[in-house]
Amino acid sequence: MTRQNKSLGRGLDALIKAKSTTTPQKEHAKDTLTPPSTHSKDKVKEVLEEVKKNPRITLWSARSAAVLRYLKKTKPEFSISKEASLLIEEAVKNKYPEIWDLFSELG
Numbered sequence: 001m002t003r004q005n006k007s008l009g010r011g012l013d014a015l016i017k018a019k020s021t022t023t024p025q026k027e028h029a030k031d032t033l034t035p036p037s038t039h040s041k042d043k044v045k046e047v048l049e050e051v052k053k054n055p056r057i058t059l060w061s062a063r064s065a066a067v068l069r070y071l072k073k074t075k076p077e078f079s080i081s082k083e084a085s086l087l088i089e090e091a092v093k094n095k096y097p098e099i100w101d102l103f104s105e106l107g
Helices: 003-007 011-016 041-053 062-074 080-095 097-102
Strands: none
Touching: 062 080, 080 097
16 A cells, blocks of 8 residues: 555544654654744735635545544534644644644634
């Protein structure tokens, strides 16, 4: 199986899953990122324009989809989109706080 195929289906799981004891991970993923002060203002503006037009993202995660669909069927008024958004936002904010702050105007 190719490296790309192994990563498919890990979207939401990869974001919200606790660190694995079998897979070594970098201490801080943010250490490899460009510091916010050097981010291109043009790139930030470009991303803001794109996101304002279409804020959707697509994920493939069978296990996460199963859990969220189960909750939708068993909890009245449960919203898969709302719950997924909350989980993803918290994970992204914690993993990339400097970049998260670049887009504070999006609320």
